[in-house]
Amino acid sequence: MKYKNYPMVSRIIFGRGSFNQLGDILSTKRLNAKAPFIFLVDDVFKGNSWINSRIPIAYDDQLIYISANEEPKTSQVDEIVEQIILTHKERPSGIIGIGGGTILDLAKAVSIMITNKGEAKDYQGWDLVKNEAIYHVGVPTISGTGAEVSRTTVLTGPEKKLGINSDYTPFDQVILDPELTKDVPKDQWFYTGMDCYIHCIESLNGTYLNAFSQSYGEKAFELCKEIFVENNLSDEEAQDKLMMASWHGGMSIAYSQVGVAHAMSYGLSYLLGTKHGIGNCIVFNHLEEFYTEGVKLFKQMKKYHGITLPEGVCADLDDYQFDIMIDVALGLEPLWENAIGKNWKQVITRDKLKTLYQKM
Amino acid sequence: MKYKNYPMVSRIIFGRGSFNQLGDILSTKRLNAKAPFIFLVDDVFKGNSWINSRIPIAYDDQLIYISANEEPKTSQVDEIVEQIILTHKERPSGIIGIGGGTILDLAKAVSIMITNKGEAKDYQGWDLVKNEAIYHVGVPTISGTGAEVSRTTVLTGPEKKLGINSDYTPFDQVILDPELTKDVPKDQWFYTGMDCYIHCIESLNGTYLNAFSQSYGEKAFELCKEIFVENNLSDEEAQDKLMMASWHGGMSIAYSQVGVAHAMSYGLSYLLGTKHGIGNCIVFNHLEEFYTEGVKLFKQMKKYHGITLPEGVCADLDDYQFDIMIDVALGLEPLWENAIGKNWKQVITRDKLKTLYQKM
Numbered sequence: 141m142k143y144k145n146y147p148m149v150s151r152i153i154f155g156r157g158s159f160n161q162l163g164d165i166l167s168t169k170r171l172n173a174k175a176p177f178i179f180l181v182d183d184v185f186k187g188n189s190w191i192n193s194r195i196p197i198a199y200d201d202q203l204i205y206i207s208a209n210e211e212p213k214t215s216q217v218d219e220i221v222e223q224i225i226l227t228h229k230e231r232p233s234g235i236i237g238i239g240g241g242t243i244l245d246l247a248k249a250v251s252i253m254i255t256n257k258g259e260a261k262d263y264q265g266w267d268l269v270k271n272e273a274i275y276h277v278g279v280p281t282i283s284g285t286g287a288e289v290s291r292t293t294v295l296t297g298p299e300k301k302l303g304i305n306s307d308y309t310p311f312d313q314v315i316l317d318p319e320l321t322k323d324v325p326k327d328q329w330f331y332t333g334m335d336c337y338i339h340c341i342e343s344l345n346g347t348y349l350n351a352f353s354q355s356y357g358e359k360a361f362e363l364c365k366e367i368f369v370e371n372n373l374s375d376e377e378a379q380d381k382l383m384m385a386s387w388h389g390g391m392s393i394a395y396s397q398v399g400v401a402h403a404m405s406y407g408l409s410y411l412l413g414t415k416h417g418i419g420n421c422i423v424f425n426h427l428e429e430f431y432t433e434g435v436k437l438f439k440q441m442k443k444y445h446g447i448t449l450p451e452g453v454c455a456d457l458d459d460y461q462f463d464i465m466i467d468v469a470l471g472l473e474p475l476w477e478n479a480i481g482k483n484w485k486q487v488i489t490r491d492k493l494k495t496l497y498q499k500m
Numbered sequence: 501m502k503y504k505n506y507p508m509v510s511r512i513i514f515g516r517g518s519f520n521q522l523g524d525i526l527s528t529k530r531l532n533a534k535a536p537f538i539f540l541v542d543d544v545f546k547g548n549s550w551i552n553s554r555i556p557i558a559y560d561d562q563l564i565y566i567s568a569n570e571e572p573k574t575s576q577v578d579e580i581v582e583q584i585i586l587t588h589k590e591r592p593s594g595i596i597g598i599g600g601g602t603i604l605d606l607a608k609a610v611s612i613m614i615t616n617k618g619e620a621k622d623y624q625g626w627d628l629v630k631n632e633a634i635y636h637v638g639v640p641t642i643s644g645t646g647a648e649v650s651r652t653t654v655l656t657g658p659e660k661k662l663g664i665n666s667d668y669t670p671f672d673q674v675i676l677d678p679e680l681t682k683d684v685p686k687d688q689w690f691y692t693g694m695d696c697y698i699h700c701i702e703s704l705n706g707t708y709l710n711a712f713s714q715s716y717g718e719k720a721f722e723l724c725k726e727i728f729v730e731n732n733l734s735d736e737e738a739q740d741k742l743m744m745a746s747w748h749g750g751m752s753i754a755y756s757q758v759g760v761a762h763a764m765s766y767g768l769s770y771l772l773g774t775k776h777g778i779g780n781c782i783v784f785n786h787l788e789e790f791y792t793e794g795v796k797l798f799k800q801m802k803k804y805h806g807i808t809l810p811e812g813v814c815a816d817l818d819d820y821q822f823d824i825m826i827d828v829a830l831g832l833e834p835l836w837e838n839a840i841g842k843n844w845k846q847v848i849t850r851d852k853l854k855t856l857y858q859k860m
Contacts, residue, residue, distance in 0.1 A: 155503035351740035380711035
């Protein structure tokens with residue numbers, strides 16, 4: 141048996157207001173006055189001076205606002221990289237992503253594509269990246285995806301939705317400032333938080349489970365229960381704990397894998413552009429068969445927080461479209477092997493997946 | 501408020517048998533045929549072919565057996581560094597520590613002192629190290645100290661027992677192979693496991709606590725209870741979980757601090773050479789006043805596992821000797837501030853500490 145040698149985020153700050161230290165951190169990383177820092181910032185923060193006044197722009201640094209309304213695309217990565225190369229004579233000193241999973245994944249991918257030839261789609265898969273990425277920093281402003289800690293950056297390409305999984309993907313620096321999540325709308329808070337919850341369920345119930353992933357997964361699961369079920373926390377405590385849940389949930393799947401919900405949700409996203417958090421929820425809601433207890437508690441939390449999920453998202457799809465989703469989902473072999481075991485192909489048939497998708 | 505920007509271990513492997521991958525890992529890190537890897541190995545493994553046959557020695561690599569019977573010393577670090585420099589023409593490709601906290605701390609310190617002038621004692625303190633350490637790998641063979649994850653290497657110097665705390669201290673690579681701990685003697689298993697338990701208690705009850713440290717500390721505490729109290733685990737599960745408890749306990753104090761037990765235990769070690777694990781136990785056993793519930797559970801575990809602690813270790817000491825211990829303990833200001841709060845000097849007097857030491 142050969143084990144993964146997992147690359148970790150190099151440095152981490154945690155604390156309310158730690159975002160204020162971004163300037164100090166970057167000042168030691170600037171290569172020269174002409175090598176800019178590129179800030180990729182969720183465009184919900186346009187005009188938000190509470191955030192923007194603290195983004196330490198200097199010299200030729202550039203701030204690019206990015207919409208997180210759609211899942212990140214390989215073509216989008218290529219466009220941002222081109223824009224950076226055309227605007228600046230020197231290679232940037234670093235890329236700083238400030239936002240949720242979409243922005244963080246874009247920041248990771250852009251930092252890789254600055255130093256690697258070709259297009260982002262060429263690197264979707266496992267360990268295809270040749271050259272070290274440039275310095276990159278992640279500042280999550282919404283908690284749950286675990287993008288701040290993982291060695292992947294999940295992108296929708298022309299042929300597939302799949303991550304750039306590489307040792308160069310993890311951030312060199314992460315700033316965990318829970319205060320930055322205070323204005324996340326409730327439905328988004330729930331969907332993204334549930335991404336973390338589902339990571340735990342899929343990791344803890346997977347065949348790849350090991351004591352490493354279990355300890356992280358159990359802790360993230362406990363934190364999710366404190367936040368979404370028990371509800372005895374102050375707003376600040378809930379923000380702090382959800383940020384840590386996201387981190388631990390990310391570490392849990394880092395060393396194991398996700399499962400059925402993620403595989404099927406990737407299919408939905410690829411075909412319909414469904415955002416990852418809500419997509420996971422839509423799928424997971426129908427997975428009692430695989431995760432009985434986990435789905436039961438999920439429904440309880442959904443009810444408790446008054447969340448209504450979209451229904452019938454697959455109602456008008458034709459067979460061709462179902463086939464596309466099923467192809468994407470079945471392509472994620474490690475996820476199925478983790479969820480079901482080595483003989484997963486005997487259980488997970490195309491018909492089975494179609495029946496499940498039809499319920500959604 | 502300024503937060504710590506914590507440097508993480510760069511890479512981590514977890515799994516039973518993962519030690520077999522050491523050769524593969526090192527092969528990509530060898531600078532050239534004349535730049536050796538130096539393996540610092542606990543001398544309990546002398547003649548142990550189960551371990552030794554898997555240490556991938558090649559070219560001019562050197563294996564140095566080291567006794568862990570005493571706490572690591574700054575003078576010992578200087579001697580090992582001198583031995584390495586005199587034996588090899590080229591700077592080593594890396595230092596690999598295979599052992600418990602003593603060996604791991606020596607490996608970290610040696611990797612620093614290869615690239616920094618002067619003596620190890622010059623760097624005892626916080627952020628005194630100027631130059632990056634050489635590549636260094638930690639392979640724990642006993643679980644609990646958290647040395648595999650921390651940014652310190654605790655050394656006894658001529659004037660003090662204090663760590664070299666620096667951003668260059670953490671390992672570049674850690675191999676967590678719980679199987680390597682299978683032959684640890686029971687008393688040692690208990691004392692070192694309790695080091696982890698005490699880390700959790702001190703972190704969770706400290707004024708420096710934050711959601712980051714809390715989540716790690718709570719998980720490590722839960723794992724300690726599974727291992728030392730509930731006792732429903734197979735040997736293998738207990739080994740796996742204790743290795744993760746040590747990791748999480750280390751992460752918990754990494755981002756907060758230890759407390760009364762560690763401060764006073766450093767005094768004992770400095771004066772009497774008491775090993776860290778047992779020293780912590782001897783001290784903690786008398787700290788009901790500070791950690792009521794924690795000490796209660798500790799005594800339960802001690803009884804359950806039939807552990808008898810030495811008594812009267814301070815019985816024959818004179819005032820001069822008490823003063824030495826008290827000076828060492830009081831010198832560790834952050835530990836006291838974490839344990840008691842900013843006004844700790846009003847509570848922790850020299851008389852108070854003497855009275856406590858006299859009980860031990």
